Amino acid sequence: MQRGSSPWRHLPYIGGLNPSPPNLLELAVHHLPWTMTDRTGDPGQDASVITKTRPKTQRPPMYKVLLLNDDYTPMEFVVHILERFFGLTHAQAFEIMLTVHKKGLAVVGVFSFEVAETKVAQVMDFARRHQHPLQCTMEKD
Ligand code: TYC
Numbered sequence: 007m008q009r010g011s012s013p014w015r016h017l018p019y020i021g022g023l024n025p026s027p028p029n030l031l032e033l034a035v036h037h038l039p040w041t042m043t044d045r046t047g048d049p050g051q052d053a054s055v056i057t058k059t060r061p062k063t064q065r066p067p068m069y070k071v072l073l074l075n076d077d078y079t080p081m082e083f084v085v086h087i088l089e090r091f092f093g094l095t096h097a098q099a100f101e102i103m104l105t106v107h108k109k110g111l112a113v114v115g116v117f118s119f120e121v122a123e124t125k126v127a128q129v130m131d132f133a134r135r136h137q138h139p140l141q142c143t144m145e146k147d
Contacts (some may be wrong), residue, residue, distance in 0.1 A: 069122035070113045072080055073129075074141040075106045083138055088114065091128050116147050 056089065071092075073084070081103055090098035092114055105112040122144040133140035 011044065033143075066118055068146050069118050069119055069144045071115050071117060071122050071125050071142065071144050072111050073102070073106050073114050074143065075110045076139050079133065079138040079140040081107065083136065084140065087129055087132060087140070091125055091132070114142075 073088075080097075084103040084106065085096065085099045088094045088102055089096060094102065102112050104112060115125070117121075124143050125142050129140065129142035133142075
């Protein structure tokens with residue numbers, strides 16, 4: 007039948023009475039995170055392998071926060087700082103304070119850059135406001 011005289015001529019022509027159904031497999035594969043690779047190199051012998059493609063992620067660098075010894079800051083003040091800004095128990099804080107006192111410095115914790123930077127600023131600010139020469143610094147882990 008000529009399209010021009012068809013009673014359905016106002017409808018869009020879809021190429022036949024039974025349009026082929028969508029290829030569901032192709033649609034699904036298009037949305038999957040893996041690819042098919044034929045590792046035989048022989049088109050007649052398809053040994054396709056499903057290869058997961060995992061995007062490379064990198065962990066953010068971490069930073070050690072160090073406390074330095076000096077001859078003037080009172081021991082109890084250092085213990086207080088360790089409890090207050092690093093969430094340590096009194097026993098943990100006392101132990102780290104003693105390590106700093108004996109060895110010259112100790113790692114108080116390891117944090118992301120932003121957290122380490124904040125802890126250092128909090129300690130330095132608190133020590134300064136109390137007029138103690140306590141030094142706190144950070145370095146890449
Ligand atoms: N050495 C100090 C004192 O004898 C105590 C102290 C410990 C100071 C740790 C600083 O980070 C420090 N009073």
